[in-house]
Amino acid sequence: MKGTFRASMAVVHTTLGLITGWVLFAIALSGALSVFRQEISLWARPELSGSVSDPLLTDAHALDWLSRNASTASAWYVGSATDLCSFATALWPDTKGSYIQRALDPTTGSPDGIRDTLGGEFFYRFHFELQLPYPWGRLIAALSALALVVGLVTGIIIHRRIFADFFTFRPSRGQRSWLDMHNLLGVAALPFHLMISFTGAVTLGTLLLPWSTQALYRSDVTASYMELNPALYSRPASGHAGHLAPILPMLQEADRRFGGTGLEQIYVFNPSDQASLVTVIAGNSRTVSTSSQIITFDGPSGHILREHIEKRPVIRAYTFLYGLHVARFAPWVTRWLYFLSGLALAALIGSGMHLWTLKRLRRPHHLGHRIVARLNVGVLMGTPLAFASFFIANRLLPVTMPHRAGWEVTTVFIVWGITLAYTLFRNPERTWAELLGGNAAACFLIAGLSLPWHGSTITGVGLTALILSASFAFATYHRIRKTGLLA
Numbered sequence: 001m002k003g004t005f006r007a008s009m010a011v012v013h014t015t016l017g018l019i020t021g022w023v024l025f026a027i028a029l030s031g032a033l034s035v036f037r038q039e040i041s042l043w044a045r046p047e048l049s050g051s052v053s054d055p056l057l058t059d060a061h062a063l064d065w066l067s068r069n070a071s072t073a074s075a076w077y078v079g080s081a082t083d084l085c086s087f088a089t090a091l092w093p094d095t096k097g098s099y100i101q102r103a104l105d106p107t108t109g110s111p112d113g114i115r116d117t118l119g120g121e122f123f124y125r126f127h128f129e130l131q132l133p134y135p136w137g138r139l140i141a142a143l144s145a146l147a148l149v150v151g152l153v154t155g156i157i158i159h160r161r162i163f164a165d166f167f168t169f170r171p172s173r174g175q176r177s178w179l180d181m182h183n184l185l186g187v188a189a190l191p192f193h194l195m196i197s198f199t200g201a202v203t204l205g206t207l208l209l210p211w212s213t214q215a216l217y218r219s220d221v222t223a224s225y226m227e228l229n230p231a232l233y234s235r236p237a238s239g240h241a242g243h244l245a246p247i248l249p250m251l252q253e254a255d256r257r258f259g260g261t262g263l264e265q266i267y268v269f270n271p272s273d274q275a276s277l278v279t280v281i282a283g284n285s286r287t288v289s290t291s292s293q294i295i296t297f298d299g300p301s302g303h304i305l306r307e308h309i310e311k312r313p314v315i316r317a318y319t320f321l322y323g324l325h326v327a328r329f330a331p332w333v334t335r336w337l338y339f340l341s342g343l344a345l346a347a348l349i350g351s352g353m354h355l356w357t358l359k360r361l362r363r364p365h366h367l368g369h370r371i372v373a374r375l376n377v378g379v380l381m382g383t384p385l386a387f388a389s390f391f392i393a394n395r396l397l398p399v400t401m402p403h404r405a406g407w408e409v410t411t412v413f414i415v416w417g418i419t420l421a422y423t424l425f426r427n428p429e430r431t432w433a434e435l436l437g438g439n440a441a442a443c444f445l446i447a448g449l450s451l452p453w454h455g456s457t458i459t460g461v462g463l464t465a466l467i468l469s470a471s472f473a474f475a476t477y478h479r480i481r482k483t484g485l486l487a
Contacts, residue, residue: 006158013154014356020147021353022379025346027127027141029383031196032342034124035327035335036460038085041119043450043461044394045103048087048114055081056255058106059266060248062088065109067244070100071272074237080263081106082283101405116404117394122412123387128204131409135207142204148197155186162187178355185348192341193348199325202318228315231294231308232267235275242274245302254280254295257307261286261293274300288329291319350380374423374431381435382419388442389415391465395449433479440472 033040042048058081066076070092079089088109091101101118102111118125129137159165165183170176186193206213217224226232255263262283269277276299282292291310298305310316323329327338357373393411397404423431443465450462 009154009157013151013158016147016151016154017349017352018356020144020151021349022376023130023140023144024148025349025353025379026130026383027144028342028346028349029387030123030127032339032346033387034120034127035339035342037120037124038082039120039457039460040123041089041103041121042085042087042457044117044119044391045087045114046458048103048105055083055262056248056251058086058109059088059251059263061107061109062090062104063109063247063266063268065104066090066092066268067271074270076266076268076271078266078268080266080283082262082285115394115399116401117408118405119394122390122409128200131413138204139207142201142207145197145200145204146208149194149201152186152190152193152197156190159183159187175355175358178351178358182348182351182355185344185351189341189344192338193345196325196342196345199321202321203325229294229308231296231306232279233277233296233306234269235277237270237273238275240274241272242276242300244268244271244276244278244299245297247278250278250297250302251280253304254282254297257295258282258293264292268299271299276300277305278302284323285328288323289316289320290323290326290328291316354380371424373428374426375420377428377431377435378420378423381432381439382416382423385419385435385439385442386412386416388439388446391446391461392442392449433476436472436476436479440469440476443469443472 059078062078063076066073066078070076070090072095073092075092077091079085079091081088087106088104089101090104090111091099093099102116103114103119104111105114125131128141130140131137132140156162161168165180165187169180169184201208213221213224226234251263251266262285263280264283265281267277267279267281269279278297278299280295280297282294284290284292293309294307295304296306297303310319327335330338353376357369357376360369361373390408390412393408397407397411401407419435423435426434447462447465447469450458450465453459453462
């Protein structure tokens with residue numbers, strides 16, 4: 001720590017950025033993409049590009065298919081069709097204990113003919129799990145979010161000219177230009193940065209502060225979960241075969257009681273047993289809070305067993321903060337602001353990391369600085385290239401390929417690994433231009449693979465990819481011109 005308070009805060013700001021910067025960059029970029037999670041999921045399944053006419057009927061078709069083809073499963077977890085996503089998704093355990101996840105056709109309820117893909121779910125899950133086993137990915141994401149909160153606060157403290165920074169950018173000035181851009185990105189969307197980092201840390205707060213749960217429930221996660229969700233009634237299987245009552249009347253009754261919010265999720269426990277249960281969770285697209293009304297039906301009779309409307313202040317405060325983070329409530333204009341602000345946050349983190357390497361490489365430097373400088377290019381340019389490869393793999397991998405969804409994710413990490421290895425053995429000045437050009441080409445290819453552009457979702461992804469391609473192409477040209485690589 002330094003002598004003055006501001007100098008000490010500068011050390012904290014730099015240290016936290018250096019430790020968590022690469023992870024936060026990937027989290028921010030995947031978080032920006034997950035704003036359009038449902039749209040990406042629909043784009044990834046062009047076979048299902050039509051709009052949904054009756055979400056309840058779509059859900060009923062999905063559950064009917066499960067009753068015929070997954071009747072021995074211990075539970076079904078169904079994500080309801082919505083106005084944004086025209087199909088239901090189902091998750092159920094197989095006989096080996098692993099889980100199967102599929103998108104189901106709105107008309108037939110069958111997954112046949114629909115490509116196996118995670119779609120936008122990949123970016124949503126990566127945003128807070130980093131594709132790591134529980135709880136390690138979430139714990140790293142939680143610590144990184146907390147570090148971002150502290151980094152933003154210390155950044156505010158060390159900036160004497162925070163208002164002037166909003167109007168200051170000096171291009172073609174090398175390190176000075178990078179500092180101006182870092183300051184401008186930080187100030188322009190500062191309320192969003194503070195909100196998204198704080199709510200992200202709160203969302204994963206039980207991992208950061210687990211002691212209250214351990215003290216009250218003696219590590220009994222099920223007991224704490226049941227108290228948080230009183231209507232999620234559970235009972236063991238009776239061991240006697242049984243049949244579910246007609247599903248559609250249950251869904252219609254739940255929708256009537258929810259007052260037009262729609263359905264979010266449907267859980268069916270022990271579907272082929274006399275002790276089966278059907279739990280329906282209300283949608284929350286009209287309110288910031290994700291505090292949901294929950295109804296549990298007796299499976300064989302269709303009678304309501306429990307109903308719960310959340311009114312507890314502390315839980316409502318938590319669900320409000322969580323809803324503010326995930327932005328399911330947001331209309332399209334607000335979601336675009338979330339998306340652009342998320343990109344600005346990623347650029348803020350990336351410019352800070354690049355600024356750190358520029359400062360070190362201007363002095364007599366050692367091997368560690370050279371390695372960090374090269375890996376920095378690999379992370380900042382390799383991450384968007386790897387994410388773009390997910391979209392490309394979605395269109396190029398055979399539709400009937402076994403374990404196709406897993407191969408899409410594997411493609412991301414293969415491209416990421418190749419990019420990082422490539423940057424270790426190339427001059428950073430050249431790799432900047434080369435990888436910027438690679439990102440431009442990848443985004444242009446995504447736009448081409450989106451053809452024919454029909455429907456708002458396909459067209460929106462294609463246009464966004466074209467805009468990003470043009471942005472990367474402009475940055476490539478500027479980099480080549482500045483460094484004189486073509487001279």
